[in-house]
Amino acid sequence: MTTPLTDLETEPAAAAVLFGDRIDVVRQFTSDLAQYGEELGLIGPLELPRLWTRHVVNSGLLAPMLVAGRVGDIGSGAGLPGLVLAAARPDATLILIEPMERRTDWLRAEADRLGLANVEVIRARAEEATISPWLDQATARAVSALSKLIPLTVPLVKTGGELLFLKGARIDAEVDAARKVIARNHLVDVEVLELGVGLVEETTRVFRATVD
Numbered sequence: 162m163t164t165p166l167t168d169l170e171t172e173p174a175a176a177a178v179l180f181g182d183r184i185d186v187v188r189q190f191t192s193d194l195a196q197y198g199e200e201l202g203l204i205g206p207l208e209l210p211r212l213w214t215r216h217v218v219n220s221g222l223l224a225p226m227l228v229a230g231r232v233g234d235i236g237s238g239a240g241l242p243g244l245v246l247a248a249a250r251p252d253a254t255l256i257l258i259e260p261m262e263r264r265t266d267w268l269r270a271e272a273d274r275l276g277l278a279n280v281e282v283i284r285a286r287a288e289e290a291t292i293s294p295w296l297d298q299a300t301a302r303a304v305s306a307l308s309k310l311i312p313l314t315v316p317l318v319k320t321g322g323e324l325l326f327l328k329g330a331r332i333d334a335e336v337d338a339a340r341k342v343i344a345r346n347h348l349v350d351v352e353v354l355e356l357g358v359g360l361v362e363e364t365t366r367v368f369r370a371t372v373d
Contacts, residue, residue: 168209168210169191169192169195169209169210169212170209170210170211170212170213170214171213172188172191172213173213173214173218173361175218175357175360175361176213176217176218176221178360179218179221179222179224179249179360180221180224180248180249183248183249183251186248186275186276186277187217187221187245187248187249189274189275190217190240190244190245190248190271190275191212191213191217193271193274194212194239194240194271195209195212197267198239201263201264201267202263203238203239203264203267204216204239214361214362214363215363216241217241217245218357218361219241219242219302219327219357219363219365220241220242220245220246220302220327221242221245221246221249222356222357222360222361222365223242223246223300223325223327223356223367224245224246224249224250226325226367226369227246227250227253227298227325228253228297228298228323229250229252229253230253230254230297230298231253231254231256231294231295231296231297231298232246232253232254232255232256232296232297232298232299232300233255233256233257233258233292233296233298233299233300233314233317233318234246234255234256234257234258234299234300234301235258235287235299235300235301235304235310235313235314235317236258236259236260236287236301236302236304237257237258237259237264237268237282238259238264239264239267240257240267240268240271241302241303242300242302242327243255243257243268243280243300244257244268244271244272244275244277244280246300247272247277247279247280248275248277250279251277251278251279252279253279254279254280254281255277255279255280255281256281256282256283256292256296257280257281257282257283258283258285258287258290259282259283259284259285260284260285260286261284262284265282265283265284268280268282269282287313287314287317288313288316290317292317294319295317295318295319295322296317296318296319296322297318297319297322297323298318298322298323298324298325299314299317299318299322299323299324299325300324300325300326300327301314301326301327302326302327303327304326306335306338306339307326307328307335307336307338307339307342307343307368308335308338308339308342310326311324311339311342311343311346311348312342312345312346315346315347315348315372318372319372320372320373321371321372321373322371322372323369323370323371323372324348324368324369324370324371324372325367325368325369326367326368327365327366327367328353328365328366328367328368329366330366332353332366332368333353335368336351336353336368343370346372347372347373348370348371348372348373349370349371349373350369350370350371351368351369351370352368352369352370353366353367353368353369354366354367354369
């Protein structure tokens with residue numbers, strides 16, 4: 162049983178600008194997620210009318226910030242942002258870390274369908290994951306507050322590596338609440354960036370910090 166795509170949001174013009182020659186892969190991912198996502202418990206029933214803008218483009222805004230190295234996506238879920246980033250940046254290796262079996266099954270199957278050879282899926286909670294070699298960068302989207310997310314993620318990232326966490330409008334309050342955690346975990350060059358200005362109506366914010 163699949164979900165009708167009549168409610169799927171029309172692809173915004175920003176998508177082609179953002180994804181360039183990788184847009185066809187991203188289109189296929191979006192179509193697959195729209196078709197199977199609700200059935201598999203990956204997205205809610207109200208997400209189709211905003212799937213492109215709120216989820217796919219939102220995730221893709223992070224792509225230019227990735228290095229051509231090992232990037233971990235913590236709590237990858239439906240592949241937001243992990244599979245979107247893997248599609249957008251074939252020069253980076255995306256390690257998708259997700260504890261739920263039905264989600265890791267989806268991530269592996271979808272990466273295969275999309276021909277993404279730069280994806281590795283690990284079924285584990287972040288605090289239990291064994292990563293070798295360590296990550297150059299780690300990202301997460303809609304996982305937990307910074308005060309909880311930072312201690313889970315820092316042990317997976319090499320010294321000099323980066324944390325890149327997609328966050329909402331309350332990011333400044335989260336940063337303030339996590340000041341002690343930031344210091345305890347030896348994070349430096351901490352900043353909040355707004356992505357998508359001049360490209361999309363609904364910009365997104367990213368918490369960026371370096372592991373010292």
